[in-house]
Structures are given as structure tokens and as C-alpha cells.
Amino acid sequence: MLHKKRLSMAVSAAIGTAFAMGMTPVNAQEEAMVEEVVVTGSRIQRANLVSSSPVTQLDNEQLRFTGLNRVEDALAAIPGISLDQSSGQAIESIGTATMQLRNLGTTRTLVLMNGRRLPANSPQSPSAAADINLIPGNLIQRVEVLTGGASSTYGADAVAGVVNFVMQDDFQGVELDYQYSGLRHNNDGNLIADAAEQAGQPFATGTTFDGETTNVSLIIGGNFDNDRGNVTAFGSYREIAGVTQINRDYSACPVRDSLTCLGSATNESGSIIATDPDSAGGNFRVEGNQLLPGFGPGFNFAAPSFLQRPDERVVLGTFAHYDLNEHVEAYTELMFMDTKSTTQFGPSGFFFNPTEVNCDNPFMSDQQRDVLGCQGPDDVVDLVIGRRNAEGGPRFGNFRHSTYRGVFGIRGDLSDAWRYDVSYQYAEVDMNNRNGNYFDIDRFPQAIKVVEGPDGTPVCAPGADDGCVPYNLWNTGGVTREQTDFLEQRFFEWGTTSQEVFMAFAQGSLGEYGITSPFAESGVELVVGYEFREETLKFDGSDNVKRQGTIVETAGRYDVNEFYFEANIPVIEDVNFIQSLSLDVGYRYSEYSFGPTTDTYKFAGSWAIDDNLKLRGSVQRAVRAPNVVDLFRPEVGSLYAMDRDPCEKSNPGDALSRSGYSFEQCARSGVTQAIWDQGGPQSNPASQYNSVVGGSTELQPEEADTLTAGFIFTPSFAQGLTLSVDWYDIEIEKAIQGVQPETTLLQCIETGNPLFCDAVNRGLNDSLWLGQSLLEPNSGGSAVDERSTNIGFLATSGVDVEITYNFDIGNLGTINIANIAGFVLSFEQEEFPGAGVIDCEGTYGGPCGFPIPELKNRMQVTWATPWNVTGSLIWRHVSGSDQEFTDVPNDLDDMNYLDLAATWEVRDWASVRVGVNNVFDEEPPFVYQGVTARENGNTFPGIYDPLGQYLFAGFTLRY
Incomplete structure (x- = not known):
């Protein structure tokens, strides 16, 4: 969340390593230097980052060591996070990047920047989650992940927790950063390659290097007017090359439980179901000028699909603040993002829609007429046709999203006891998509009704559109480019989501009025606030697809008025076995324009027994009202x-x-x-x-109860060691979701x-x-x-363990070890009342959907040498998952990845970095085609590394 007062760089570093992913705890002398900041999960300013709720943190340096240009990919290693919309999606992609906490869905994960909401990612999205593409990676100061309900602090959508990107808003100087990266994989054969070879399908061999990415960013900032203000401006450009599934041996073709290449019956030869009562009946395929029994070879629709979508992104913006006087600081955040992403997948076609054909079609042979039951040249027979537009090439979608975001506010101290923050925020996402190489299903029936023209050449039957080109379905190799051009359909989608937020709150230090516990010196801290939020959505498309029912024009809006308060109450301080005991309480009342009102609350406490041991816990009621997409x-x-x-x-x-x-x-x-x-x-x-x-x-609001309990151990006998263990339990009733x-x-x-x-x-x-x-x-x-209803039930519990240890190794520098482990003890769901609760931890498939690993672990070892070189080793672990609800299960093994990186401070003003992720080129685990949503390329790109090794090199110049 947003810093209220500027901190020195040294203090910021101390804070950033004090908690969760930090290297050492803040000692008493350092704590005295720390000015008050805000902890994610609360709006109360505190003198340290010790929270009653568990918060995991990654700082800028840790993110840079990953070398990843997509922020969401870097965060996916955190145990509580998994990706939903990722670069590895093809046919399910909408060109954005979204993530979720605790596998509870993107709609229940609130994403913030400096403690403020980000807008819904796209008007065509199945959720109103934020698009992580908006985050300028190099300007991130730290990422704080609060995994537990926070609706009383931030309102709806914070059921599973909050991901808060804290940005650096007081930069001084100039920083130019450039990085080049690419993907490498050794295609040395596997069961998918064997299946492709058996089916006569092409597959990759040898070593490939592709998916090149270029990323450049510029940050310029400085203080002015005797340091009363600062302006930080930034810009970044990123270009990522696509990788198709044919370029990896493990995604050459879709494979099912038979371990053979799966193909679509909408194939290149043409699959025909004769439904006329006078026909021979059954399924047929075209070979030469004959109709033979059975569908033709299945079409490999996966080969042209992307396993990494190409994209291009521009982000521009500025953060500024200025002290107007001792009581008023004005601030603003202005941002613009433009992203272009392309999805590509198998060619379109006429997907087994019913139609009819005239028996005097000059392209048809006598044998074909006999099979279809033609009695004479004037007959018309009913058919169901599946014909792949292989000659026209793959379908594609060009997704473009332009995001505008502006924050304007004032904040400051009214007195020694009171401070305030008043702000207005407007954000808008404009979507303009272009989709091409689709089959026009309205024109196809015209194109296959072919008659003999006056000069003896085939022409479209009377009544067809101008320019109709006869389609030769009945002869192998008979389809020409002119025929596919007439049937090619392009369509467009456009829409907007907007978000308007007015927020005002004040914090009172009631200790200034003597309002304290009789057993504590620190006074009660109170926040009272009001928030108004309006969300809108508009979506429309071109007439050609609206006629087919694929796109429906829609528009809607709602607003919500909310009142809330928070209080931090120091109860006992500085007695035996109680260094400090404090209580945090919060309440939020929300009134929605479409009817419902909601009440959310929290009770949390922390107990510092001494400098070595702190206990904490919370009980929260989180309520998520249906969002604009729901x-x-x-x-x-x-x-x-x-x-x-x-x-x-x-x-x-x-x-x-x-x-x-x-x-x-x-x-x-x-x-x-x-x-x-x-x-x-x-x-x-x-x-x-x-x-x-x-x-x-x-739809009505869904309700969740969240419990957490844990401790932080910083033993005095092991300087530099911090251990935190936190248990959580989340239970959601009346969950908004569709029954599968x-x-x-x-x-x-x-x-x-x-x-x-x-x-x-x-x-x-x-x-x-x-x-x-x-x-x-x-x-x-x-x-x-499968339209959304309020009948779902979800419940999950687990334990998060974080260990950090920082120590010297004599003249060789210092070592820092930071490990985050997430154990999922249970994940239960009930799709509808009476269905029975299903245990999904450690499983995937069927109603459980994508994998829910029982253990994810991220360990980073950093070595700061005395030679201006810092090395990093990251170990990522994802435990295996068993496939359920199938006759032929395919269980997934444990996956382990090692990442190596190093930075060299060549000069005070220049540094270089190199690295390789997935050092041993581990292939992603194989899953069956169609096993569940978000499967792509025979694996789950949002959970595993889908493309092999990732190599990067870059430099940073500072002035």
C-alpha cells in the first residue's frame, strides 16, 4: 500500500526485509528510524510491517532475478498464486493476464496498485479481475500478497485475499533498462512425439530457440522546490514473439487416454452425415470423387495453436506529489497502457451444421448421388457437414486493450492526532478485437448449392449473394483460394469497462486524547472512511456474428456506497510475557444500487511475547457482491x-x-x-x-468466513533467522459460479x-x-x-511456512536464504446443494478442474559477493496431482525447477544481469487433451513452465 511519508532508501530496505520474504528483522534502533507506513490489509499507518494477517512479500531485486518480463509469471511461483489468463492460453485467451489466490478464482482475488483497485481486465472477460499487464515491472518497489479475506478493508472481491503492487513514487535520476530473452528446448522425443509419428503428423526434433522477447524501460524522476515535491515519469515497451505448439515435441498433437493423436472430425477431407430418409444413412468422407464410409482422418487442430502468444505492450505514466503546505500534500497517478496480443488456433470450418444440397450439383459424382439417396436431378437432400477450412489457414484473433487510469488526491496531517486522505480515481479499459479466417456459416449453404451455368461452368444457385464462388466439397483437392476467400469471415468486437472511485478516510491517533488501555502506553488508532464506486460494462460486435448469436450486445452498470471503520487497540504492553498485545477490528457496510446490502467485519490480534516470538490470528467475514461481469x-x-x-x-x-x-x-x-x-x-x-x-x-452476494492463526519466530540465538507459520481456513457459501x-x-x-x-x-x-x-x-x-448461479460451496485450508536466514560468510560476502512453502491441507467443493462435498486437494480433472497441488515451494538463495557480483539460485517445487473422475487416470509427477541468475555492478551507474530459468529443460507434465479448462498443449501453462529453458540477458544504466 501507499507510503504516506517518504522513507530513506536504507529504511525502505530494512522494512522490505523485516517481514515475510525479508532477510533480517528490524531491530529496535532501526525501528525508531522508521516513519509510519501502511500494511496491506489495513488502512492504519504503523511504525513497522508486522501485521495481524499473514502477508508475503517480494521486492524489486527478487523480481529482477527471475528475468521474467511478465509480472504474472514471476508471481506464479508464490505458493498461494496460480494463473488464470496467461500467455500460454490460445483458444481460451482474451489477450489479458489474470491470477488467483488459493485456487478460489480470479473474481475473489483483489489486485491493487498502491492500495487502490485496478479496473476490470476486459469487457469480454469471464471475470472482472485486473489485467496484470498494467503493472510497470521495473517500478515495482515490492509486491505484498495478503492471503485471507480483506473485504472489510477494501470491499468486495477480496475474499481469497489481496495482491498489492507498491510502486516507487519518489525516484530521483534516470534509469534505462534493456533485456533480451528467449526460449530453448531440446526436442528429444516423448510419448506425444511417438503418437505424432504413428499418426503421420509432423513434430519438432532437435534443439529450438524461439519466443524471443525484447523489453526496454525508462524511468526519469526528481525532486523540486526544495524537495517539497517529486515527479517520477516512466515508459516501457515490450515485444514477445509467439511459439506454436508444433515447435515442441510434447505439444505436436492433442493426445487422449488412448495415447494416440486426437483429431477433429471437422477435417480436411470433409465429413458428411446423411440424414435424408432415402439415403444410405451413416457417416461418410470424401476421397477423390467418392463417398466412403466413416469420417476421414482427424484434423490436428493443435499444431498451429500458440503455446506462447505474441504480444506488444506500451506502458506510460507518471507519479507525482507536492507539499502545498504543512497540512496538504497533493498527489496524482497517471497511467496509460496499450497491449496487442494475437491468438491463433486451428482453421475454422463448417462445424457439423445442418444444411441441404441439390442433386444436380455438377461437382458431385454419380456414386455420391447414389449414396445420398438422390432420386433425380431436381431432388434436394438433407446433410450435416463438417468441413475444415484447411486451405484458408488458421483462425486468429488480434486483441487490443487500451487502459487509462488517473488518480487525484490530497492527504496530510490535520493535527498531531488526525490525518486524512481524499482521492478520486477513474479507470477505463477500451477493447477492440479483430478476428479473421472464420468460416461464414451463412454463406456456406449458398456456396455448396451449385448448378451448371449458361457456359457449362459451375455457378452458385440463384438467390446467392453477389460474388458467390461455388465450393467444391465433393472432390479431393477441389477447394481453391477463390472459394475460401468468398467464405472467409472477419468480425469485430469492441467494448469498454470503466471504474470510478471516490474515497475519503481519516485516521485518528486517539492516544493524543488519552484514549488508551490502562495496561498500554500506545493509544488507540482509528480509521473512518467512505467510498463510492461505479462500475460499467459495454460490449458489442459486428452484425455478421450477432446474426449467428455468437455475440450479444450488452451494457450494464451499478454503483455502491460504502462506510467503514478500522481500529487498532493496544491492549497490554511491556509486562512479563507480553511485550505487546493488540486487537484489530474493522467493519464495512455496503449498499449496492441493484438491491443488496452487505456487512463485513474482521477481528484480528497480535501478541508479541518478547523479541523472539509473536503470535497472530484473525476471524473475518468477507462478502463478495456480484461484479459487473457476473x-x-x-x-x-x-x-x-x-x-x-x-x-x-x-x-x-x-x-x-x-x-x-x-x-x-x-x-x-x-x-x-x-x-x-x-x-x-x-x-x-x-x-x-x-x-x-x-x-x-x-445473483446475490456470496459469503465467506476466513480464519487465520500463526506465529513469527526471530530467535536471538540465531541472528538473521526468521520463521513464520500461518494456518488459514476459508469457507465460501452461495458461491457465484455455473455448474459444470x-x-x-x-x-x-x-x-x-x-x-x-x-x-x-x-x-x-x-x-x-x-x-x-x-x-x-x-x-x-x-x-x-452453465450460466452463473448462487449455489456453489468452496472451502480450503492450509499452512504457509516462510523461512529467511541472512548470514555472513567471512570475506566472501553474505548469504540470504528465503523460502516460502504452501501446504494445502484440504480443498472441498460442492457444485450444488446435495451434490456432496468433493475433496480436490492434490487432484485434477472432472469437477475439480485444474490441479490443486498439496505443496508448492519457492526457495531463493542469494549470494552478495565482495566483487560487486550478486548471484541467485531459485528452486521451485510443485507437488504431483492425481487425475480423478476418469476410467484411465493420468497422474502428474512432482515438478522441480532450478533458476540461476547473476548481476554485476560494473560501475555505480551500470549493471548487467544474465540468467537461465528451468536450467535442466524440464518438460511440463503431460495431461490428456480436453481433461479440463485451461489445458493447452497437453499441459497446464498457468501452473508449469510450458516451453523449456528461459534465457535472459540485460543491462541497467543509472544517472
């Missing part, structure tokens, strides 16, 4: 991962489905007798099925409960993937409804 997210079609349709049978004559369900059970989900007799609904070869997502204005589509489907089949069966709409051939993602009955579409 309320107004448009209802649109989406995809979810599922191995196979549970009602598919191995053979048409079987009495039960492959999953053991009877016809009576499957009929509850919409399976008809005719389809059941034919073998049940077909599974999607790509393991992807349709769903509908969206927000709801009927697979759960909805299975509950419908097993129970027949209308709550679930009404959310299942089987489309063509009773499938859940043929046709568009439409829920309306008799629409021909198929989908499972």
Missing part, C-alpha cells in the same frame, strides 16, 4: 471439455451405454429411441461440446431432476456438439446451460 456478461455459446458423451454405446446392439447408463436414463437428457438403437449419440472426436455461458442480474456442464448432464441422466434436465438441449442426432450452441427447443442447436 451481472451483465452476455449469454453466448461456448465449449466445454468432456471425454465422451456418457450415452454413447460401443455397439448399436448393446443394452447399456459405454458408461453403464440405460436408455431410460439417457432419455431423461433427450436421447430418442431411434438414436439409441443406432448406438446412441456420437461423441465429439475433439472432446469438445457446446454450452451457453452468461451473467444474471438475479458435464455435472449437469450426469445429474440429469442419473436423477431426472428438472433443475438439470431443463438445462440440457440435445440437437441434431441427439448430440451435444452438432450445430450451434443454442438452448432454444427445436432450434437444431445443442448446448448445456
Whole structure:
């Protein structure tokens, strides 16, 4: 959180190493020098950073040793943090970077800069989380991570905790920083490469170096008017090259539990389902000018997809403050960010939508007409067609987000007893996306209705759009560029999220009025405040996709008025076994314009027995009202991962489905007798099925109870050693989330409960993937409804252990060891009332989703030598996870990474740094395609290193 008064660089360093990730505790002499600062999790200024709630910290130097240009990647090693939107996402990407605490979701993690909220990342986002791209890395003074509820201090969204970026706002001088980095991997073969070779798919061999990144930043700052003010201006530019999945042997093709390359039935040859009653029926593929039984080879949709998205980012801004007089300091924060990121994945196509074809199509052979049941040239037959637009190239999305943020405020001391802070903040995110190489599903039926023209050449049938080019579906190699150009569709998306915050609070040192405990000398500290916040969202798209229901225009806003107070009450001081005993209390009342009111509170305490041992604990009620995305997210079609349709049978004559369900059970989900007799609904070869997502204005606040208890041990017999252990327990009721589509489907089949069966709409051939993602009955579409509701339950508990040890090694300098370990003791969830609680710690897949490791550890050893060289060794550990809820589990092993880096202070004004992360080029653990969301490239990029070694080199010039 924001410093209220300037600190000397020496004192800042002492503070930064006093707590959590620090090197040594602040001793009494140093503490006397420290001016009051604010601790994340409270608005009360204190004389040290010892908090009643656990706070983990990384400072600027520790971040620079990682060499990572994306701040979110550097923070992912902290045990409590995992990434949601990351650079390793392709088809699920929206071009932003978001993270979460305790695996409780991005919507329950509040991200702050200098103690103030950041705006929602994108109007098309599934959450209102902040985009970490906005953070200028080189200007970070420290990152404080409070893992526990903090809604009474900051309002909604702080259920799981707070990540607060404390920026350096009093820089003096000029600093130019440049870094170049890249990715290296030795493709020496694995089971995915073996599967690709067996399937005749290309895969990478030998050593690759790619994903180059250039990052340059400039900081200029200085004091003025006899040090009454400071202006710090900064700018940075980053460019990252993309890496496609074909460039790694472990992501060459998507692999399922059969350990064979998985491909989409929407393939290059053309897959045709004949549904006309006069046809031969069944599935066919085009070979030459014939229709042969069965779908063609599955299309490898993963190869062109990005495993690292290319992006380009510009960040500009200034921090300034000026003492108008002894009672008023004016300050401002002005920032602008522009990011461009590109996603790329498999070519588009006509994804098994129903259509019809005329039997006098000149491209068709007599054999094809016979198979389709044509009786004469004037006949029209009904088909379901899957044809990949391989000739047109991969789909792409160019994401652009421009963020504007301004803070204007005044603060100061009214008297010896009272100080104040009043500020206004406005932030806006403008999104403009361009998507290309999509198939126009409205034009495709026109292009395949082909007749013979007056001169004997094929032409589109009357009624087609001007410029229609006949599409030759019926002959291998018959599709030309002119044909794909007519069917190529580009569409655009645009929108805005905005945030307006007015905040005013005052802190009173009531000890000045004699309000103290009879057993303490320090007085009561009180903060009272008011906050007004307005959030808006607007989203729209071009007419061509709005007609198809893929994009729905939406707009919404809400505001909230909040009143709060906090108090720090020293209860007992300087008696035997009680050096200090204090109580922290807080309360916040919130009134939302869409109806609900909420009450949040906290009770926390700390007990310093002596200089060696401090105990702390807290009880908090955190309340998260639905945010602007929860309320107004448009209802649109989406995809979810599922191995196979549970009602598919191995053979048409079987009495039960492959999953053991009877016809009576499957009929509850919409399976008809005719389809059941034919073998049940077909599974999607790509393991992807349709769903509908969206927000709801009927949502109510969710509630969470958070407990923490721990201690800090700084033994006098081991100077430089600090140990902190903190236990946490978080329980969330009425959680805002959608029931997973697979759960909805299975509950419908097993129970027949209308709550679930009404959310299942089987489309063509009773499938859940043929046709568009439409829920309306008799629409021909198929989908499972997963729109947000208030029925979830989440609970997690664990222990965080931090050890730091700083010691001299004689004439060879000093060693600092800083270790953070996070143990997840339990992670329980219940998707809906009565579903039963599921234990998800140490597991992944099914309702548990992505992995929740039982242990994550980050240890950093830093050696400051007497030769102006500082070396760093980081060990990162992620414990293994077992796959559940599947017939063929694929368990993930423990992963260990070593990172090496060094800086050399060449001169007082120049330093260089080099490093390599993932020294041993560890491949990420393999997971099945479609096992859960956020899987990409047969792994989880937000948890593991997805690309091999990361090498970097850079320099810093200071004047």
C-alpha cells in the first residue's frame, strides 16, 4: 500500500526485509528510524510491517532475478498464486493476464496498485479481475500478497485475499533498462512425439530457440522546490514473439487416454452425415470423387495453436506529489497502457451444421448421388457437414486493450492526532478485437448449392449473394483460394469497462486524547472512511456474428456506497510475557444500487511475547457482491471439455451405454429411441461440446468466513533467522459460479431432476456438439446451460511456512536464504446443494478442474559477493496431482525447477544481469487433451513452465 511519508532508501530496505520474504528483522534502533507506513490489509499507518494477517512479500531485486518480463509469471511461483489468463492460453485467451489466490478464482482475488483497485481486465472477460499487464515491472518497489479475506478493508472481491503492487513514487535520476530473452528446448522425443509419428503428423526434433522477447524501460524522476515535491515519469515497451505448439515435441498433437493423436472430425477431407430418409444413412468422407464410409482422418487442430502468444505492450505514466503546505500534500497517478496480443488456433470450418444440397450439383459424382439417396436431378437432400477450412489457414484473433487510469488526491496531517486522505480515481479499459479466417456459416449453404451455368461452368444457385464462388466439397483437392476467400469471415468486437472511485478516510491517533488501555502506553488508532464506486460494462460486435448469436450486445452498470471503520487497540504492553498485545477490528457496510446490502467485519490480534516470538490470528467475514461481469456478461455459446458423451454405446446392439447408463436414463437428457438403437449419440472426436455461458442480474452476494492463526519466530540465538507459520481456513457459501456442464448432464441422466434436465438441449442426432450452441427447443442447436448461479460451496485450508536466514560468510560476502512453502491441507467443493462435498486437494480433472497441488515451494538463495557480483539460485517445487473422475487416470509427477541468475555492478551507474530459468529443460507434465479448462498443449501453462529453458540477458544504466 501507499507510503504516506517518504522513507530513506536504507529504511525502505530494512522494512522490505523485516517481514515475510525479508532477510533480517528490524531491530529496535532501526525501528525508531522508521516513519509510519501502511500494511496491506489495513488502512492504519504503523511504525513497522508486522501485521495481524499473514502477508508475503517480494521486492524489486527478487523480481529482477527471475528475468521474467511478465509480472504474472514471476508471481506464479508464490505458493498461494496460480494463473488464470496467461500467455500460454490460445483458444481460451482474451489477450489479458489474470491470477488467483488459493485456487478460489480470479473474481475473489483483489489486485491493487498502491492500495487502490485496478479496473476490470476486459469487457469480454469471464471475470472482472485486473489485467496484470498494467503493472510497470521495473517500478515495482515490492509486491505484498495478503492471503485471507480483506473485504472489510477494501470491499468486495477480496475474499481469497489481496495482491498489492507498491510502486516507487519518489525516484530521483534516470534509469534505462534493456533485456533480451528467449526460449530453448531440446526436442528429444516423448510419448506425444511417438503418437505424432504413428499418426503421420509432423513434430519438432532437435534443439529450438524461439519466443524471443525484447523489453526496454525508462524511468526519469526528481525532486523540486526544495524537495517539497517529486515527479517520477516512466515508459516501457515490450515485444514477445509467439511459439506454436508444433515447435515442441510434447505439444505436436492433442493426445487422449488412448495415447494416440486426437483429431477433429471437422477435417480436411470433409465429413458428411446423411440424414435424408432415402439415403444410405451413416457417416461418410470424401476421397477423390467418392463417398466412403466413416469420417476421414482427424484434423490436428493443435499444431498451429500458440503455446506462447505474441504480444506488444506500451506502458506510460507518471507519479507525482507536492507539499502545498504543512497540512496538504497533493498527489496524482497517471497511467496509460496499450497491449496487442494475437491468438491463433486451428482453421475454422463448417462445424457439423445442418444444411441441404441439390442433386444436380455438377461437382458431385454419380456414386455420391447414389449414396445420398438422390432420386433425380431436381431432388434436394438433407446433410450435416463438417468441413475444415484447411486451405484458408488458421483462425486468429488480434486483441487490443487500451487502459487509462488517473488518480487525484490530497492527504496530510490535520493535527498531531488526525490525518486524512481524499482521492478520486477513474479507470477505463477500451477493447477492440479483430478476428479473421472464420468460416461464414451463412454463406456456406449458398456456396455448396451449385448448378451448371449458361457456359457449362459451375455457378452458385440463384438467390446467392453477389460474388458467390461455388465450393467444391465433393472432390479431393477441389477447394481453391477463390472459394475460401468468398467464405472467409472477419468480425469485430469492441467494448469498454470503466471504474470510478471516490474515497475519503481519516485516521485518528486517539492516544493524543488519552484514549488508551490502562495496561498500554500506545493509544488507540482509528480509521473512518467512505467510498463510492461505479462500475460499467459495454460490449458489442459486428452484425455478421450477432446474426449467428455468437455475440450479444450488452451494457450494464451499478454503483455502491460504502462506510467503514478500522481500529487498532493496544491492549497490554511491556509486562512479563507480553511485550505487546493488540486487537484489530474493522467493519464495512455496503449498499449496492441493484438491491443488496452487505456487512463485513474482521477481528484480528497480535501478541508479541518478547523479541523472539509473536503470535497472530484473525476471524473475518468477507462478502463478495456480484461484479459487473457476473451481472451483465452476455449469454453466448461456448465449449466445454468432456471425454465422451456418457450415452454413447460401443455397439448399436448393446443394452447399456459405454458408461453403464440405460436408455431410460439417457432419455431423461433427450436421447430418442431411434438414436439409441443406432448406438446412441456420437461423441465429439475433439472432446469438445457446446454450452451457453452468461451473467444474471438475479445473483446475490456470496459469503465467506476466513480464519487465520500463526506465529513469527526471530530467535536471538540465531541472528538473521526468521520463521513464520500461518494456518488459514476459508469457507465460501452461495458461491457465484455455473455448474459444470458435464455435472449437469450426469445429474440429469442419473436423477431426472428438472433443475438439470431443463438445462440440457440435445440437437441434431441427439448430440451435444452438432450445430450451434443454442438452448432454444427445436432450434437444431445443442448446448448445456452453465450460466452463473448462487449455489456453489468452496472451502480450503492450509499452512504457509516462510523461512529467511541472512548470514555472513567471512570475506566472501553474505548469504540470504528465503523460502516460502504452501501446504494445502484440504480443498472441498460442492457444485450444488446435495451434490456432496468433493475433496480436490492434490487432484485434477472432472469437477475439480485444474490441479490443486498439496505443496508448492519457492526457495531463493542469494549470494552478495565482495566483487560487486550478486548471484541467485531459485528452486521451485510443485507437488504431483492425481487425475480423478476418469476410467484411465493420468497422474502428474512432482515438478522441480532450478533458476540461476547473476548481476554485476560494473560501475555505480551500470549493471548487467544474465540468467537461465528451468536450467535442466524440464518438460511440463503431460495431461490428456480436453481433461479440463485451461489445458493447452497437453499441459497446464498457468501452473508449469510450458516451453523449456528461459534465457535472459540485460543491462541497467543509472544517472
